[in-house]
Amino acid sequence: MKVVLQDLVKKYPASDSIAVNHVDLTIADSELIVFLGPSGCGKTTTMRMIAGLETPDGGKIFIGERDVTYVAPKDRRVAMVFQNFSMYPSMTVYENIAFPLQALKRSKAEIDQLVREAAELVGVSALLKRGVRQVSGGEAQRVSLARAMVRRPEVFLMDEPLSSLDAKLRVQMRTEIKRLHQETRSTMVFVTHDQEEAMTLGDRIVVMSQGKVQQVGTPHEVFFDPYNLFVATFVGTPGMNLFDGVIQQSGDTLCVDLQGYMQPIPERFRATLNAKTPTPVKWGIRPEGIRFVDATDPNSLAGQIEIIESLGSRQLVFVRSGDKLFSVIVDSLHPVRQGENCHLHFDETRIHLFEAQNGRSLTQRG
Amino acid sequence: MQPSLGQRLIAYTIFFILGVLVLVPLAAGVITAFKPRIIWVSSPPTWIFSPTLENFEFVLIQRNNLLHLRNSLIIASGSVTIALILGVPAAYALARFRFRGSKGLLQWLISLRMIPPIVVALPFYILFQTFDLRNTHIGMMMAYLTFLIPLVIWMMRGYFAEIPSAMEECAMVEGYSRLGALRKVVLPVVLPGIIATALLNFMFAWNEYFLALILGGRDTSTLPAAAATYVGRAQVEWGNLFAINLIIMTPVIILTLILRRQLVKGLSLGAVD
Numbered sequence: 001m002k003v004v005l006q007d008l009v010k011k012y013p014a015s016d017s018i019a020v021n022h023v024d025l026t027i028a029d030s031e032l033i034v035f036l037g038p039s040g041c042g043k044t045t046t047m048r049m050i051a052g053l054e055t056p057d058g059g060k061i062f063i064g065e066r067d068v069t070y071v072a073p074k075d076r077r078v079a080m081v082f083q084n085f086s087m088y089p090s091m092t093v094y095e096n097i098a099f100p101l102q103a104l105k106r107s108k109a110e111i112d113q114l115v116r117e118a119a120e121l122v123g124v125s126a127l128l129k130r131g132v133r134q135v136s137g138g139e140a141q142r143v144s145l146a147r148a149m150v151r152r153p154e155v156f157l158m159d160e161p162l163s164s165l166d167a168k169l170r171v172q173m174r175t176e177i178k179r180l181h182q183e184t185r186s187t188m189v190f191v192t193h194d195q196e197e198a199m200t201l202g203d204r205i206v207v208m209s210q211g212k213v214q215q216v217g218t219p220h221e222v223f224f225d226p227y228n229l230f231v232a233t234f235v236g237t238p239g240m241n242l243f244d245g246v247i248q249q250s251g252d253t254l255c256v257d258l259q260g261y262m263q264p265i266p267e268r269f270r271a272t273l274n275a276k277t278p279t280p281v282k283w284g285i286r287p288e289g290i291r292f293v294d295a296t297d298p299n300s301l302a303g304q305i306e307i308i309e310s311l312g313s314r315q316l317v318f319v320r321s322g323d324k325l326f327s328v329i330v331d332s333l334h335p336v337r338q339g340e341n342c343h344l345h346f347d348e349t350r351i352h353l354f355e356a357q358n359g360r361s362l363t364q365r366g
Numbered sequence: 367m368q369p370s371l372g373q374r375l376i377a378y379t380i381f382f383i384l385g386v387l388v389l390v391p392l393a394a395g396v397i398t399a400f401k402p403r404i405i406w407v408s409s410p411p412t413w414i415f416s417p418t419l420e421n422f423e424f425v426l427i428q429r430n431n432l433l434h435l436r437n438s439l440i441i442a443s444g445s446v447t448i449a450l451i452l453g454v455p456a457a458y459a460l461a462r463f464r465f466r467g468s469k470g471l472l473q474w475l476i477s478l479r480m481i482p483p484i485v486v487a488l489p490f491y492i493l494f495q496t497f498d499l500r501n502t503h504i505g506m507m508m509a510y511l512t513f514l515i516p517l518v519i520w521m522m523r524g525y526f527a528e529i530p531s532a533m534e535e536c537a538m539v540e541g542y543s544r545l546g547a548l549r550k551v552v553l554p555v556v557l558p559g560i561i562a563t564a565l566l567n568f569m570f571a572w573n574e575y576f577l578a579l580i581l582g583g584r585d586t587s588t589l590p591a592a593a594a595t596y597v598g599r600a601q602v603e604w605g606n607l608f609a610i611n612l613i614i615m616t617p618v619i620i621l622t623l624i625l626r627r628q629l630v631k632g633l634s635l636g637a638v639d
Binding site for chain 2: 085
């Protein structure tokens with residue numbers, strides 16, 4: 001079922017500060033969309049408005065063609081999985097999963113069948129008779145997934161459901177949620193502050209900050225083509241290398257003066273920049289966009305290796321060049337040694353330019 | 367960590383001393399309640415005697431304390447019931463919703479608990495006189511509600527606050543109204559808390575003496591107020607006093623024993639288990 005948010009506004013109660021600031025978004029049918037952002041960015045509030053747990057101060061919410069802006073949560077045909085709550089403590093696993101069906105006044109036999117199906121799907125069939133004290137945290141979270149699914153909701157809402165689980169279980173449950181989505185093909189909204197979770201799960205990611213949508217795009221787009229500085233710095237670990245620079249004409253070519261190092265501007269930026277020179281900008285490149293090259297390479301920057309951190313299959317190398325510290329990610333097999341001199345080459349296609357004033361990307365979009 | 371022998375010895379010694387301090391006067395009282403009048407205050411105390419129920423017979427039947435027992439039961443259980451009916455929803459609202467003045471309201475409620483009954487006794491007396499509430503059951507209940515409702519709200523608010531609001535929100539998304547969610551998922555969880563609250567409130571209303579003395583009358587006098595009549599200026603009717611004390615204590619002890627498990631669960635609700 002399609003979900004449409006139209007100019008959604010929510011103020012914090014008892015103050016004038018805005019939690020959700022004019023959000024417009026269309027979530028396609030059977031899409032898995034992830035709201036990503038730091039805490040307090042409005043992602044959970046937006047989700048709670050879709051669930052009906054918060055009433056918007058402005059704007060409209062549609063599920064399918066139905067305007068649900070002021071519909072009670074129980075009548076929205078959505079399901080929600082919560083961050084800090086998984087099982088009703090006064091009920092067994094079976095009673096938990098049956099609970100949403102009892103509200104629908106289904107027959108006992110039908111409830112039994114649906115409960116067993118849902119339990120099967122999330123792998124808790126063996127636990128049906130257990131109470132809340134007899135299941136682990138991961139199992140309890142599975143139960144809450146089953147309870148969410150059993151009603152065949154039109155939209156699944158998940159508010160950081162994995163954040164209370166340990167790292168290994170989190171990765172495992174992540175895969176399960178992805179599988180569940182593929183099997184049920186229902187629309188899912190997933191809220192997280194964990195970019196890795198967002199990247200691996202989302203068909204599309206909605207990056208939010210300070211109540212505003214910063215960018216909506218596929219994980220690939222958000223990572224490789226950030227719309228602004230916030231997205232560029234929030235997505236990706238370690239973060240993008242970013243330096244202040246000024247755009248200047250150097251002979252025939254347009255360059256960024258990075259205070260001591262002239263970096264030619266790739267062709268694709270030139271159309272936007274010609275008129276505005278000289279402009280203060282932020283020049284950025286992800287650690288993955290930098291390579292080590294021989295000193296003979298004409299477009300290289302000399303530096304010295306300061307710190308090496310192993311990331312397993314890859315290694316993170318910090319290179320000092322003048323007053324700048326670059327982080328570089330290379331294959332672990334690449335030989336580097338601390339204190340060694342080296343030369344860096346920047347992959348032209350991986351370079352980003354942002355307006356220094358408002359952080360907007362200077363990449364042209366059609 | 368297993369406590370050492372020395373530590374345990376100290377702990378048991380303290381428990382023993384405390385036990386003696388509590389139990390010896392109690393035991394002396396209980397024994398006296400069964401003594402015939404002639405040896406109530408004999409010196410040295412008589413330890414061996416044939417126990418008699420004459421003190422109980424005297425206070426219950428001749429002094430009409432069955433009526434006072436009835437009054438105590440009506441007023442205590444009535445006021446606790448009303449306090450729960452009014453206080454539990456209020457506690458829920460104060461735990462879950464922030465509204466204009468909600469914080470001030472809570473502070474005002476706790477301040478009510480700090481008022482010594484004597485402060486409100488005179489205004490109450492005048493009000494009750496004006497509205498013909500003196501010497502009525504309903505009047506006594508209203509007077510007690512001043513103290514019971516804040517206690518209910520403060521205890522229950524704590525229990526509700528311990529429960530993640532996601533619990534009833536989850537039920538609300540899953541097809542229940544807020545009231546339905548409260549009844550189906552929140553109430554079972556806070557039930558031990560409600561029982562503990564009810565018991566503590568019952569003990570307050572049951573044992574209350576001062577307001578009962580001022581605002582009660584011949585028809586509504588409760589057991590504690592009646593018990594005081596055995597302490598006279600000239601003499602204390604020790605046997606009768608202890609007999610009625612035993613009658614006052616017994617229902618609370620029985621209730622506590624019956625509800626012991628719920629009570630412990632309720633008082634430790636939210637504590638790490």
